[in-house]
Amino acid sequence: xxxxxxxxxxxxxxxxxxxxxxxxxxxxxxxxxxxxxxxxxxxxxxxxxxxxxxxxxxxxxxxxxxxxxxxxxxxxxxxxxxxxxxxxxxxxxxxxxxxxxxxxxxxxxxxxxxxxxxxxxxxxxxxxxxxxxxxxxxxxxxxxxxxxxxxxxxxxxxxxxxxxxxxxxxxxxxxxxxxxxxxxxxxxxxxxxxxxxxxxxxxxxxxxxxxxxxxxxxxxxxxxxxxxxxxxxxxxxxxxxxxxxxxxxxxxxxxxxxxxxxxxxxxxxxxxxxxxxxxxxxxxxxxxxxxxxxxxxxxxxxxxxxxxxxxxxxxxxxxxxxxxxxxxxxxxxxxxxxxxxxxxxxxxxxxxxxxxxxxxxxxxxxxxxxxxxxxxxxxxxxxxxxxxxxxxxxxxxxxxxxxxxxxxxxxxxxxxxxxxxxxxxxxxxxxxxxxxxxxxxxxxxxxxxxxxxxxxxxxxxxxxxxxxxxxxxxxxxxxxxxxxxxxxxxxxxxxxxxxxxxxxxxxxxxxxxxxxxxxxxxxxxxxxxxxxxxxxxxxxxxxxxxxxxxxxxxxxxxxxxxxxxxxxxxxxxxxxxxxxxxxxxxxxxxxxxxxxxxxxxxxxxxxxxxxxxxxxxxxxxxxxxxxxxxxxxxxxxxxxxxxxxxxxxxxxxxxxxxxxxxxxxxxxxxxxxxxxxxxxxxxxxxxxxxxxxxxxxxxxxxxxxxxxxxxxxxxxxxxxxxxxxxxxxxxxxxxxxxxxxxxxxxxxxxxxxxxxxxxxxxxxxxxxxxxxxxxxxxxxxxxxxxxxxxxxxxxxxxxxxxxxxxxxxxxxxxxx
Numbered sequence: 074x075x076x077x078x079x080x081x082x083x084x085x086x087x088x089x090x091x092x093x094x095x096x097x098x099x100x101x102x103x104x105x106x107x108x109x110x111x112x113x114x115x116x117x118x119x120x121x122x123x124x125x126x127x128x129x130x131x132x133x134x135x136x137x138x139x140x141x142x143x144x145x146x147x148x149x150x151x152x153x154x155x156x157x158x159x160x161x162x163x164x165x166x167x168x169x170x171x172x173x174x175x176x177x178x179x180x181x182x183x184x185x186x187x188x189x190x191x192x193x194x195x196x197x198x199x200x201x202x203x204x205x206x207x208x209x210x211x212x213x214x215x216x217x218x219x220x221x222x223x224x225x226x227x228x229x230x231x232x233x234x235x236x237x238x239x240x241x242x243x244x245x246x247x248x249x250x251x252x253x254x255x256x257x258x259x260x261x262x263x264x265x266x267x268x269x270x271x272x273x274x275x276x277x278x279x280x281x282x283x284x285x286x287x288x289x290x291x292x293x294x295x296x297x298x299x300x301x302x303x304x305x306x307x308x309x310x311x312x313x314x315x316x317x318x319x320x321x322x323x324x325x326x327x328x329x330x331x332x333x334x335x336x337x338x339x340x341x342x343x344x345x346x347x348x349x350x351x352x353x354x355x356x357x358x359x360x361x362x363x364x365x366x367x368x369x370x371x372x373x374x375x376x377x378x379x380x381x382x383x384x385x386x387x388x389x390x391x392x393x394x395x396x397x398x399x400x401x402x403x404x405x406x407x408x409x410x411x412x413x414x415x416x417x418x419x420x421x422x423x424x425x426x427x428x429x430x431x432x433x434x435x436x437x438x439x440x441x442x443x444x445x446x447x448x449x450x451x452x453x454x455x456x457x458x459x460x461x462x463x464x465x466x467x468x469x470x471x472x473x474x475x476x477x478x479x480x481x482x483x484x485x486x487x488x489x490x491x492x493x494x495x496x497x498x499x500x501x502x503x504x505x506x507x508x509x510x511x512x513x514x515x516x517x518x519x520x521x522x523x524x525x526x527x528x529x530x531x532x533x534x535x536x537x538x539x540x541x542x543x544x545x546x547x548x549x550x551x552x553x554x555x556x557x558x559x560x561x562x563x564x565x566x567x568x569x570x571x572x573x574x575x576x577x578x579x580x581x582x583x584x585x586x587x588x589x590x591x592x593x594x595x596x597x598x599x600x601x602x603x604x605x606x607x608x609x610x611x612x613x614x615x616x617x618x619x620x621x622x623x624x625x626x627x628x629x630x631x632x633x634x635x636x637x638x639x640x641x642x643x644x645x646x647x648x649x650x651x652x653x654x655x656x657x658x659x660x661x662x663x664x665x666x667x668x669x670x671x672x673x674x675x676x677x678x679x680x681x682x683x684x685x686x687x688x689x690x691x692x693x694x695x696x697x698x699x700x701x702x703x704x705x706x707x708x709x710x711x712x713x714x715x716x717x718x719x720x721x722x723x724x725x726x727x728x729x730x731x732x733x734x735x736x737x738x739x740x741x742x743x744x745x746x747x748x749x750x751x752x753x754x755x756x757x758x759x760x761x762x763x764x765x766x767x768x769x770x771x772x773x774x775x776x777x778x779x780x781x782x783x784x785x786x787x788x789x790x791x792x793x794x795x796x797x798x799x800x801x802x803x804x805x806x807x808x809x810x811x812x813x814x815x816x817x818x819x820x821x822x823x824x825x826x827x828x829x830x831x832x833x834x835x836x837x838x839x840x841x842x843x844x845x846x847x848x849x850x851x852x853x854x855x856x857x858x859x860x861x862x863x864x865x866x867x868x869x870x871x872x873x874x875x876x877x878x879x880x881x882x883x884x885x886x887x888x889x
Contacts, residue, residue, distance in 0.1 A: 083110055086284065087117045093280045094118065094217055094253045100238070100277045104258045105284030111257055114284065115219055118255065127215035130207060130252075133417070134225030134265075135380050143200065143229045148415065150206035177697040178723055181716065182740040200233050201666050201703065204246050209657070211248035219255045224264040224271065225380075227493065231270040238277050254278075266493065367393065371400045372409060376427035377438040377463075381417040385619055389445035390438065439463035452580040452622040454480060455494035462498035470498065472538040475505040476581075479544055482513055505541060508534055512545060519552050527552040540581065543572040547585050554592050565592045579616065583609065583626050590630070591886060594637040597829050602637055606630065625665060628653040632672045633886045640682045647676045663699065670699050670709045671885040677718040678882030686726035693719025714883045716741030717754045721880045724761065735761035752778055752791045756798055757880045768806055775799040783818070792822035793834055794881055 093101045105111050122129050132149045220226070220234060234256075236242050243250035256274060264271050275281070287295050374390035375382065388397050404410045411417050418424040428435070443460040446453060458473040477494055480486040495501075511530050518527035531549035535542070546568050553565035569589040576582045586609045593602035610627060617624035632654075634646035654669035663669035673696035680689035696715045703709060716738060724734040735758055742754045759774035779799045782792045796819035803812035823834045 083114060083284075086282070087114055087121075090114065090255065090282060091118050091121060093282075094122070094255055095215070097215070097251055097253060100254045100256065100279065102256050102258070102275050102278035102281045103284065104260055104281070106261060106286050107259050109284045109286045111259070111284050112221070115221055115255070115257060119217075119219060122215075122217050125215075126213065127217055128211040128213045128248075130211065130216070130218045132218070132220045132230075133381065134220070134222035134230075143203070143227070143233060145226055145230050146200075146203045146233055150203045152415075153206040153210040177694040177701070178719065178729060178737065181697045181701060181719075182737055200229075200236065203233065204242075204249075205656075205663070207248050208246050211252070214251060216248055216252040217255060218252050219257070221257045222262075223256050223258050223274065224260075224262050226265065227490070228266040228270055229490070231267065231274060234274055235270070235277075367391075367396055367400050368403055371397075371404060372427050373431055373434060374438055374441070375404075375410065375416070375418065376424045376431070377435060377442055377460075380424055381412070381415060383449075383619075384412075384414050384416055385449055386442070386445060387416060389449060390442050392441065436464045440466065443469070447578070449619060450622075451578060451620070455486070455490065458494055458500060459498045462500050468538065470500055471505060472540045474498075474500055475509065475538075475541050476544065478505070478509045479512065482509075482516055508541065508545070512548065515548055515552070519548070519555065524552045524556050539572075539575065540578060543575050543578070543581055543585065546572045547581070547588065550585070550588055550592070554588065554595070562592055562596050566596060566598075576612075579612070579620075580622060583612065583623070586612075587626070587630060587633075591633070591636050595829075599637070606637060625654075625668065628672075629668060632668065632675055633884070635675065635679055635682075635884060636886055640679055644676075644679055644683070647672060647679055651676055663703070666699070666703045667709055670696055670703075670715060673699065674710055674715050674718050675884050677722055678884050681718065681722045681725065681882045686722055689722035690719070690726035690728050693722045710885055713742045713751060713754050714885060717757060718882050721757055721761075721882065724764075725880075731761045731765035732767070735765060735767075752782060753794060753881045753883055756795055759802070760798060760880050763802055763805075768802070771802055772806070775802050779815070789822045789825035790830070793819060793826065793830075796822055797834075797837075 090101055090103060093099055103111060103114070119129050119131070130149060130153070132145050134145055218237070223231075223234075226234070234254075237249045237252070237254070240250075254277075256278060258271075258275075371387070371391050375387055378386055378390060384401075387401070388394065391397050391400070401410070401416075408419055409423060411419055431438070439460045443457055443464055443466070446457045446460065450456070454473050454476040458470055458477060461470040461473055474495065477486065477491050481488060481491050511534060515527040515530040518524070518530065528549060531545050531552065534545065550565045550569040553561045553568060566589065569585050569592065572585055573582070573589060575585070586605060590602055590605050590609065593599075593605060609630060613623045613627035613630070617627055628650045631646040632650035634643035634650075637643075638646070650672040651669065654665045654672055655663050656669075657664075673692055677689045677693035677696060680686075680692060683689075693715070697719050700709055700712065700715055709715075720729065720734045720738045720741070723729045724731055729737070738754065738758050738761065742751055742758070755774055755778045759771045759778065762768075762771035762774060775795070775798065778795045782795050796815050800812045800815040800819060803809075803815060820835075823831050826834070
């Protein structure tokens with residue numbers, strides 16, 4: 074386009090835009106009608122930027138690609154991450170980063186107190202991932218971020234772009250403060266989502282520049298430069314200009330058509346621009362079809378996929394592997410599609426023209442795409458909903474709408490993204506609204522420890538769609554499991570096993586399988602659990618090159634390895650999860666912040682169980698450090714879980730005195746001491762007070778926890794831990810009669826647990842009863858160390874009860 078650039082004076086415009094962009098931190102807004110050469114200008118600026126040694130980041134808005142939040146930026150992150158070799162992560166080699174308030178142990182509590190003042194809580198996990206990719210890739214002083222078709226960014230992507238101008242973000246992510254921004258918009262195209270956000274982005278730009286269309290007087294010279302071989306009188310030239318409005322790409326298509334059709338314009342109707350454009354595209358497709366059979370089929374599939382799409386998606390929708398590569402190469406050669414693994418129409422007009430000419434064929438293509446997405450991106454329920462609705466499949470669309478709602482309930486999708494997905498699909502979600510409301514109540518009951526309520530809700534409803542039934546059964550099985558009784562474990566197994574056949578829905582099947590695996594292991598059905606683990610891992614491995622959710626699920630299973638394997642064997646699996654989810658170097662951000670902190674928390678607890686307290690303390694402190702680095706801008710594991718494992722390990726390692734660890738743990742737990750895992754934290758807090766010699770505070774904590782677990786009927790696991798340690802306090806304090814009564818309640822709690830837990834805890838009770846049968850006074854430290862020299866019992870639990878004894882680590886198993 075060099076001669077055209079000179080003819081249309083685009084080179085001067087490129088120079089002007091470029092000179093603005095070289096000013097660090099500047100924002101440039103470039104706008105112009107479709108087809109006037111904006112893409113060429115962007116390409117020219119990008120090529121020059123790279124030639125002069127700068128880092129270039131490209132992000133493309135998309136009118137029809139996906140309804141997942143942040144999709145354009147996530148695609149950008151995928152490209153950037155693909156350029157970097159990901160090295161392994163070795164926890165032992167990293168050590169601790171320096172923190173303003175001292176070590177992670179001493180700084181965490183102060184940080185918790187200040188976290189709500191950060192003002193960065195609008196950044197989501199996806200935003201963190203993109204920021205990490207940009208921080209890793211943009212190492213030079215001159216960085217240019219180009220956002221093309223900004224009007225097609227979803228609202229989350231617009232908010233992310235606005236965040237890149239925030240000084241608080243600059244303080245944490247240095248590339249953002251060094252970058253310049255070139256934002257490109259086509260004004261006549263309607264914006265996706267909020268126009269107010271688009272206006273805020275435009276307001277950031279002190280330099281607003283326009284690309285004018287080709288003028289009528291230059292249009293003949295443009296056609297000549299494009300290679301037209303037919304002559305036209307002024308009347309025809311005026312008509313062509315009126316149709317194209319100076320659109321250069323459309324003019325180029327006209328040149329090809331006119332050269333092939335001897336000047337005849339097929340389908341021409343005065344003033345009927347859509348009919349004319351459709352005729353242009355049909356003629357162009359017919360030309361390509363003559364060269365390569367099936368190219369029209371390829372372009373129709375591509376048009377239904379969107380303006381851009383993956384090669385795998387297009388191959389699946391095309392459905393003929395034998396000729397796909399040859400037909401795709403022809404479409405690229407004829408300048409209809411661009412790209413490699415990620416493909417894109419050369420211009421939206423091409424896609425719209427293909428869609429206009431498809432008519433009754435469209436539903437069948439969308440039906441095929443919907444089936445492809447089940448195989449390629451099953452967790453993208455919003456996009457699957459769009460294609461199911463476009464295919465006219467109401468029943469499937471209803472079920473997928475319900476699955477979109479469950480993603481909102483699990484915190485994986487925002488309410489706005491759900492609403493946008495429903496609007497795009499034209500879906501009025503009414504059929505499952507009662508079920509959604511009831512499921513929301515059931516999930517809240519699970520989170521609040523009201524498992525009976527959750528079970529009652531999930532058991533009371535039936536639905537004709539098996540996907541809806543299976544999703545509800547997943548939560549029912551989870552509620553049963555969290556009751557932690559032998560009978561409830563069996564009910565969880567039966568419930569989940571009933572839906573384990575549903576492998577044609579890979580995302581749902583994976584979640585059901587991961588929970589069923591935990592249930593089987595807890596029931597001591599290790600052969601079945603091991604077989605299911607192998608099946609689940611093989612499933613994830615087979616998909617992880619193209620399905621990021623499957624890859625993360627694979628390592629999420631490894632993160633929870635201690636549910637199946639003895640602590641010693643589980644350690645390398647948990648380390649692999651740390652490596653996968655963590656940063657590739659100390660200066661990077663974790664690949665997945667939530668999973669990374671969860672894996673470090675589990676690793677700390679795992680090493681604590683093994684009595685490797687120094688290593689456990691280092692892992693716990695690394696988790697605290699990551700939390701302080703990311704916790705004010707990303708949803709992570711609950712802080713009390715991270716703090717619990719870190720502080721009990723630090724105490725055992727000698728990094729903190731008992732009273733110090735108690736003070737830090739108390740501050741980390743917060744005000745609500747009576748819900749679920751906080752009971753274990755409160756137990757540990759009481760033990761630390763006990764070991765510090767503060768029997769009064771210890772008894773206060775134990776008595777409160779004891780009253781709650783017994784009075785509220787919380788699960789037997791919590792009752793077993795609290796009663797055994799409360800009895801320990803009473804025994805050491807000389808209250809032998811009360812201790813005996815609590816020991817009896819402890820044995821009742823143990824009897825309600827699974828065979829393995831019952832066997833191990835009963836052995837511990839017997840050993841303690843024999844060791845302290847007489848009334849000889851003992852110190853708490855003598856009591857604390859009584860089991861450390863015992864011969865190991867071959868069990869995944871015994872090591873933890875020998876080394877931890879009074880204190881319990883917390884494993885993050887319930888979330889994935």
